[in-house]
Amino acid sequence: MKVTKIGHCCLLVELGGLRIMTDPGRWTAGAHSTEKDIDVILITHEHGDHLHVESLKTVVANNTNAVVLTNADVGDILHAEGIPYTVVDDGDTHTVGDVLFESYDGPHEEIYGDFGIVHNTGYFIGGVLFYPGDAFTEPKKEVPVLALPVAGPWCTIKDAIDYAKRVRPTCAFPVHDGMLRYPEVSINHAVRELPAANIDFVPLADGDTHTFTV
Numbered sequence: 001m002k003v004t005k006i007g008h009c010c011l012l013v014e015l016g017g018l019r020i021m022t023d024p025g026r027w028t029a030g031a032h033s034t035e036k037d038i039d040v041i042l043i044t045h046e047h048g049d050h051l052h053v054e055s056l057k058t059v060v061a062n063n064t065n066a067v068v069l070t071n072a073d074v075g076d077i078l079h080a081e082g083i084p085y086t087v088v089d090d091g092d093t094h095t096v097g098d099v100l101f102e103s104y105d106g107p108h109e110e111i112y113g114d115f116g117i118v119h120n121t122g123y124f125i126g127g128v129l130f131y132p133g134d135a136f137t138e139p140k141k142e143v144p145v146l147a148l149p150v151a152g153p154w155c156t157i158k159d160a161i162d163y164a165k166r167v168r169p170t171c172a173f174p175v176h177d178g179m180l181r182y183p184e185v186s187i188n189h190a191v192r193e194l195p196a197a198n199i200d201f202v203p204l205a206d207g208d209t210h211t212f213t214v
Contacts, residue, residue: 001128001145004209006031008178009050009133011147015126016099021059021066022123022131022147027178029055038063040096043070044133045108045120046077049178053081060084067096071105073119089121099126106135109154116154128214134176136163143169144214148201149176150186157186161193164201170214171200 004012006021007028013020018039024032026048033055041059043051051074060066060083068078068085078085088094090105102124108117122132122139130139131147134154146169150160155176164172172194177183187203194201202210 001126002209002211003129003145003173003204005173005175005204005206006035007206009044009147009175011131011175013125013129015128016097018097018099020099020125023050023133024052024056024059025049026052026055033058034062035059036062038066040099040101041066041068042101042123042125042131043068043074044122044131045071045118046074047108047116047118047134050133051077053077053083057081057083067094069094069101069103069123071103071119071121088123101125104132104137104139106132106137108134109136109159111153128212130167130169131175136166138167143167144171145169145212146172147175148172148190150174150190151177151180151183157189160186161190164190164194164199165197168197169199171202171212173202173204173210 002014009023010028011022020040022042088103092103094101104122108120120133120135122137129145130143
């Protein structure tokens with residue numbers, strides 16, 4: 001599996017002959033809008049750093065055969081915009097080609113009170129990569145690679161490290177770091193702590209590509 005970090009939570013995952021995009025949000029609109037040969041687009045929730053409707057329209061127009069998988073709440077937004085989609089809520093599975101997509105619902109982690117608590121759906125991609133969105137969802141099974149949220153108004157680096165230790169992936173790499181001016185300051189703590197828990201942490205920066213061989 002090869003992962004290219006476009007930025008923040010927007011990834012290009014190449015697995016099983018598919019090119020899979022996650023969370024095309026506003027902070028990466030200029031970068032992800034030009035991607036071609038996309039087969040699947042996964043959207044975890046409706047917040048703007050995960051869903052930018054206008055650039056998603058461009059991605060879909062450039063990739064007319066792409067399948068958009070998301071939950072029902074995001075689906076309502078896409079329906080209003082005329083963007084085709086398939087609903088995969090908690091426990092649902094969907095197969096594209098030879099790749100199985102499994103959905104795991106979990107409430108958005110608390111920012112403050114009820115603010116921003118929306119329907120969040122994480123995805124297990126091909127039994128290899130678990131991408132939780134903005135929730136510390138535990139899939140309760142072996143996780144070869146974890147896309148680990150490391151920062152945000154709902155996430156400290158302690159939260160991130162503790163979550164990774166609970167899930168116990170073989171490998172992890174950072175996502176949800178687009179708001180950090182100096183992401184390496186937070187990521188360095190994960191670089192220090194997670195190998196001691198037998199978790200290989202790969203500090204992917206925007207634009208980096210890494211091939212995971214687990």
